[in-house]
Amino acid sequence: MISAEDNSVHYFSEGNPQYTYKNRRFYLIVTIKSNCSQWYGEYTCSVRLKTPNPTTWTSKPVYITNKTSPKLIELKYDRNLNLQALVNGSDFQYECIATGIPKPNITWTKYGDKSFVSVGPMLHFPSITKADDGQYFCTADNGVGWAPRDGGTYIRVRRYKPTMKYISNPIETATENDLISFYYTCILEVEVHGCPHPTVSWWKENEDGRKKIIKDGIMMGHDFRIYDGVEQDCYSGNIDDTGKTYHSLIWNYFNKTDLGTYVAKAESITGIAELKFIFRVEAD
Template structure:
């Protein structure tokens, strides 16, 4: 049995066979050198491009063994002999030094102790050289495409680690449209036009961005402000339409195939649309009818109509949505002036409850001749308490009925509100004042009586 003892830390081992205690067989004493070993621990080095990498490899008891440095399978140094011809790389006492590192220097570096043994002592370091992201051709690009087509936006970026590329569009907050070097848009239209931004980041330095401005050419689109509007003889009315198109369309107003000489005005809105307004003076009833807003560019022509008619506009309900009483409700509404309304029709019913749909109660409300007010009121009675009702109002003149007003929902109370009469309140205040005056007068008379005694 062999036992080993290290003597005075000088790298010599005494091998003593048959050691049983203090007795030593000097004739069998043998001396061996201590095996070499590497003190340094494996390390992951991370640094930005252009820095200096110092890869440590501190060896104890190298003896006759040879230290070898290699990068992957490529040998750099054998002992003090430099194999790789790179002026940036050199040795100091314990370390391999690489100046001005680039991303190509990234990888595994091995410090090995070589001898005749098949299994050398090895230390490995991982060097990762980082590079901030950079986008090829960072200048803003201009792209033009036709509506209905497919287009790909490209954004190439370099860096180490490889950058992550995301796409967004101005006006869409925090919405990520895609990832990667390309963003493909299919069946593009008007709403796809705008400024797209690609952003590249890899955790090194600050993200970098590039903007691509996409212009879409498309057929005109028209959106009338209203489909129909009231017109009174002897008064003017304005009608308008919002027009989109690229290239900018030519705008016109047509009635019964004739181009109109009425005053028009066109302006471009903040959204990019063109707003065309036609000012019509209704001299007589022949000026009533359909007016067509037309728009034309090189992709085609489109037209949308606006009807000027003598029928009234739908009334507008003004009353509050909670009744003061449990079984009645005061409905208040108004109409636009100069519509010569002779009759209103009020329709109301209890709000449907599940599958139960209630019938409409219809009340005709004639307008007295020479009534000049535009606001009207009607007391609706025989209602159920603590219930919801819906009401609709229509107006009539000699041209016919208006469209129905928007449905208006109101609620009856569970019990009547107690409303103090303002006359009674004033009477109470007056009575209180008289009593106070009488009391004051009696007090003065009492003082006078005391003084005269």
């Protein structure tokens, strides 16, 4: 309670008054420093006559607070991310933090796209894509004033998780005669997308799991040959051709020991993709 009974004055640690109380003949003045938040709250003024039968008058309550214009404090996001090379399909959140009394309303806009408006401090892309590339601005407003939009943040999707598709048939069927033919050759081929370029390896499934196929390099006789396509700059290419390369596994002189299930595996720092091939034999 602020009262005239003790004529007290509360001070800051550096000696400046937090509030002052002045009693005039027909009115009272209470001055509260605007930066002293501990005195914010609801106030009423009560007047009591010093008579044998005192009467008291009480004013309507007034809430005192200090209104301040908004101020942008921080743009918050996962600092492990590169805003210029976000991963396609990932969950991306970007938070605009501002202060002000009353609490400011925050709005996000996108440069060159008048239809884009996101209300609230969090700019959220649950599955960001190339279409979301652009420069985004944060603005804070609370009716007292407004914080000019920040300098803008440019975000770009430039990394893509590996994807694969079949070029050759996923199921190949050979006959008994094929398996004894000296010239029978088999080819598995896949098309791989991804940025950065995925590493592609070939595996054969067995009872113990998988065994990696190593390029033999033998020019005659039974052998495996692995071909990897030429890599181009995946960061500047068309979205439909991003990091596209072709990879193949070739057998010379395919035989019965080669029947079974094969796996093409593409992996990078953004993820892993796999495709399976089956080789089987049927009677002539």
